Amino acid sequence: MFCCLSSSSSLRMKMISSILLLLILSSCLCAATFVVNVTQSSYQAEENHSITLEWTFTTKTQGSWRKLFIYCSLLAPHKPLVLYQVHEGVEIPESQDEQFSGRVQSDKDVLREGRIRLHVSRLRTEDSGLYLCDVETEDGFNSAECRLNVTAAADQLQPPTENLQPDSRGRIGLYVSLGLFVLIVSYFLCQCYILKNQAR
Template sequence: MKMISRILLLLILSSCLCAATFVVNVTQSSYQAEENHSITLEWTFTTKTQGSWRELFIYCSLLASHKELDLYQVHEGVEIPESQDEQFSGRVQIDKDVLREGRIRLHVSRLRTEDSGLYLCDVETEDGSNDAACRLNVTAAADFSPTQRTTLDPEGRGRIGLHVFLGLTAAVLMVKLFLNFCSTEPEGS
């Protein structure tokens, strides 16, 4: 009887340890992008090569402005595209080839400033479950294109003014240093 108790305790402890060792990580904790561009967000998770994808659950979402928006969902190894929030409709793709390697790569295209926020990916397999999050900040596109800036300031007057100002400041400082040096000369020299 004592032997059976020990075996059961060993089995319970080992199953607890297996669940605790399942890890989901982000490859980058923070991303910066400009609107209308694309970005790839990536997570990794521990996986066994002999594992069955019947027990694969993935839920990726955006937590922003006091709401949660669905990006991508897999239930029992099957994608659920209709769960995707309309804000991301047609703009989120997953790289299915790397799932077996324990990688989730979400490609978000045509970024919008409202895509900024905390991206959470929750993964569950027969080995356990865990989640990880990363932050994305999408900034507005520049007001002027580089060609427009050149047209507005064709001769670089702003830079010339800066160089003149810096040169004059340096000259004034040198004159002040020279005058201070002359006034501190010992009298008999």
Template structure:
């Protein structure tokens, strides 16, 4: 009898083999119970923790993800196996593998090629410090590290969200485009633009290939739309028409995509993929005109001052000359009188 047939036979509840079936089931249950207790004992003595459960970073920046693990054999590489993986709604893959002191780069996902390093020195202290450089928005997702040592096995996970930050300036009455682009070529099922400082915070909700005005903030009605409803090349930018100073603020772009399998939808992510700061202000004064006006005024002022000085000198000269004339006349009369 083959192993599969024997197992089917053991699990079969019917016929004259029922007694043998019961005893077999009891034996299997005991084995499973021992396995469960053993795994629980290992989990109790060996733990992998994350320093932070969630990380936030900007595109093109770098970040360090950190885990810690307990071990009784700190300081040795004996039976140390680490495998760190990345998972998102559209892809998954290995980003780092370490076995007994050696790195195994061949299994690394191409998305992270040349961008992931580990601090080997702190591994001996039971710490995993994974450095990811030149971050991309597509790096957003779940990061898991499985650790196996002679003391046991466990794993820890954390989430990383990478956003793009943009600053845009506009003047009242302009039409502006707030950029947002998907981190992959997977089309969005839902696009959500919000402004956190408003209540309700919905600027635009686009789903079922059309805008959904329900719960939209009144100030944006009939003034917003997607730049491209077909979302060609992952473009989900927002067009905002006839802006006013009250439109100034922080705008956040979120997307809702299907799972990589395409069979179900992923929950709307809570973290934005793009953050746009819009500043709407009246146009400043023309610097050239202001400079010309200032130069002209300064020139006129100098002329007036010079004119006043000349007048004052002339008046002073007239006064001095008149005084000298009177003095001379007085001196001429004095000898004649004698």
């Protein structure tokens, strides 16, 4: 009888171990299948222009959005600057950093498709840098990053064109003066010729 009890205990222990192993493997598999990607790893734009940064994440059509956390930020030297934040499925605009205030619009229609699309307007050179987006849902947590490079506006890189060209008003004045001089000289030469003929 003791032998039967020990074998049933051993069997039960093996079953519990197998269930635990299955649970661990399934949780790892869920974490591995939740992915966050960027549609572009690098963006190039000019100052005062606009750009659209986009990330995608794994989503289920029947998923609950109560557990949706999004944190997109610019990794600045001293601290991350918040670009966009969602907490439990609700946007938190007041968490946005002052640098981006009034310049970031999110496309809410595509969020349910697992797409984070952020339109950044009136770009500045200080907006350049590495942007990281952390996403967490009931399916897992992951993040992805992209780089943005904002160059100075073209009109600030080149000297004004009017300084490179001669002043057209100055040229006109010169031509008028030369024309008057030729007319005066011609008049005096004609008068001299007439007087000379009359003297004969």
